[in-house]
Amino acid sequence: MSENAKMLHVNLAPGEAGRYAIVPGDPDRCELIAAHLDNPRMVTRKREFTTWEGTLEGERVTVTSTGIGGPSTAICVEELHKCGADTFIRVGTCASTCADVQCGDIVVVSGSVRMDGTSRHYLPLEFPAVPSYQLLKALEESAVSLGFHTTVGVSITKDSFYTQTEPETKPVADELIRRWQSYVRGGAVCTSMEESILFSVGASLGVRTASILVSATNFDGSVSKRNSADVYPTDSIQKPILSAIEALRRIIRQDKG
Ligand SMILES: O=P(O)(O)O[C@H]1O[C@H](CO)[C@@H](O)[C@H]1O
Ligand SMILES: O=c1cc[nH]c(=O)[nH]1
Numbered sequence: 455m456s457e458n459a460k461m462l463h464v465n466l467a468p469g470e471a472g473r474y475a476i477v478p479g480d481p482d483r484c485e486l487i488a489a490h491l492d493n494p495r496m497v498t499r500k501r502e503f504t505t506w507e508g509t510l511e512g513e514r515v516t517v518t519s520t521g522i523g524g525p526s527t528a529i530c531v532e533e534l535h536k537c538g539a540d541t542f543i544r545v546g547t548c549a550s551t552c553a554d555v556q557c558g559d560i561v562v563v564s565g566s567v568r569m570d571g572t573s574r575h576y577l578p579l580e581f582p583a584v585p586s587y588q589l590l591k592a593l594e595e596s597a598v599s600l601g602f603h604t605t606v607g608v609s610i611t612k613d614s615f616y617t618q619t620e621p622e623t624k625p626v627a628d629e630l631i632r633r634w635q636s637y638v639r640g641g642a643v644c645t646s647m648e649e650s651i652l653f654s655v656g657a658s659l660g661v662r663t664a665s666i667l668v669s670a671t672n673f674d675g676s677v678s679k680r681n682s683a684d685v686y687p688t689d690s691i692q693k694p695i696l697s698a699i700e701a702l703r704r705i706i707r708q709d710k711g
């Protein structure tokens with residue numbers, strides 16, 4: 455393979471990603487994020503990986519979707535890194551697992567339970583899945599400065615959506631519910647599907663990672679179920695987007711300073 459060949463999945467070549475990457479799960483979210491950059495343009499799309507780019511504070515910013523869950527997130531981070539990225543901010547949604555986080559509230563993830571398989575291919579389980587403190591701090595300060603209700607806390611990264619929302623229907627229900635209860639009793643504030651992978655792959659590559667989420671659910675007091683009555687206001691996604699853009703501005707200025 456030539457050195458300038460395009461990556462197998464994200465379809466970018468070395469040099470075609472900015473140092474700064476914003477990585478949502480949903481491909482449709484890339485355009486919404488890029489709209490806040492200067493000179494946004496769609497770059498490429500392959501499988502679950504859609505890429506837009508633009509500039510912020512004069513620096514190139516790449517926005518690429520990870521798709522859902524571990525394997526595709528690991529691929530996205532590895533390939534963007536090969537193409538030039540060393541700073542990754544996930545902008546996503548989560549389900550609340552605590553009373554402090556209600557629908558539309560922000561969570562800045564300070565660490566993640568590794569209830570996934572992919573991160574174990576990178577680091578042993580005793581190694582914590584944690585973000586870069588510099589990025590976490592910038593995200594928290596930005597979200598608070600924008601007036602959003604913000605919680606900094608531990609998320610649960612799971613490998614499967616419906617084993618969380620309907621654990622009692624699965625053959626391993628007892629195990630799922632027992633583990634989930636222990637995470638919640640340990641103080642986990644929300645659940646999503648990419649953090650432990652993003653943080654672990656980032657740590658193994660020696661790059662900066664962080665994640666900011668908006669809750670798509672109200673917490674109804676149940677340990678593991680999604681609240682079926684939740685109506686997710688689609689404009690809520692602008693909260694983590696605006697926070698991430700402001701945080702990235704601060705990071706870029708710090709990097710330059
Ligand atoms: O909001 P996004 O980034 O799509 O992420 C969340 O939504 C998906 C599940 O519906 C999972 O990928 C979960 O982590
Ligand atoms: O309910 C939800 C919403 C976002 N992400 C999840 O993992 N679950």
